[in-house]
Amino acid sequence: MSRSSRTLELEEVKRKVQESLTEDVDSARAEGIRATPQEGVTPVADPPSTAAAATQKLTDACNSTASEIENAGKAVVEVANRIAAETDALAELLRRHGASITTKIEHFTEMTKQIGASVQAVRADLGDSNAN
Numbered sequence: 001m002s003r004s005s006r007t008l009e010l011e012e013v014k015r016k017v018q019e020s021l022t023e024d025v026d027s028a029r030a031e032g033i034r035a036t037p038q039e040g041v042t043p044v045a046d047p048p049s050t051a052a053a054a055t056q057k058l059t060d061a062c063n064s065t066a067s068e069i070e071n072a073g074k075a076v077v078e079v080a081n082r083i084a085a086e087t088d089a090l091a092e093l094l095r096r097h098g099a100s101i102t103t104k105i106e107h108f109t110e111m112t113k114q115i116g117a118s119v120q121a122v123r124a125d126l127g128d129s130n131a132n
Contacts, residue, residue: 013058020050 013054016054
């Protein structure tokens with residue numbers, strides 16, 4: 001439910017509550033003083049008033065909005081937890097790749113030293129054989 005439709009609903013509820021209160025006051029004035037049970041008149045149960053219906057609608061709207069807010073909060077927490085899990089996995093992957101790259105660089109450096117030593121040995125042998 002969008003924010004503007006909730007605002008419109010709230011305005012409608014406010015309007016209905018005001019109308020209902022006005023109607024209740026007007027009907028009470030028109031009826032005058034009601035007879036009390038002591039005078040032998042049995043009170044008649046009033047049907048639910050529009051004010052009660054309007055307040056119920058307002059309560060329902062509040063409860064619905066509260067549920068939506070709660071669900072949105074839970075969804076945000078779930079997304080945040082998934083992001084945290086992904087960043088943890090990426091960090092671990094980066095650590096493993098970093099260690100692997102370090103090992104490969106060390107191996108390459110060792111091989112380069114061996115090749116350099118071999119080249120120097122070959123040059124030394126060639127230099128010795130050219131001198132003879």
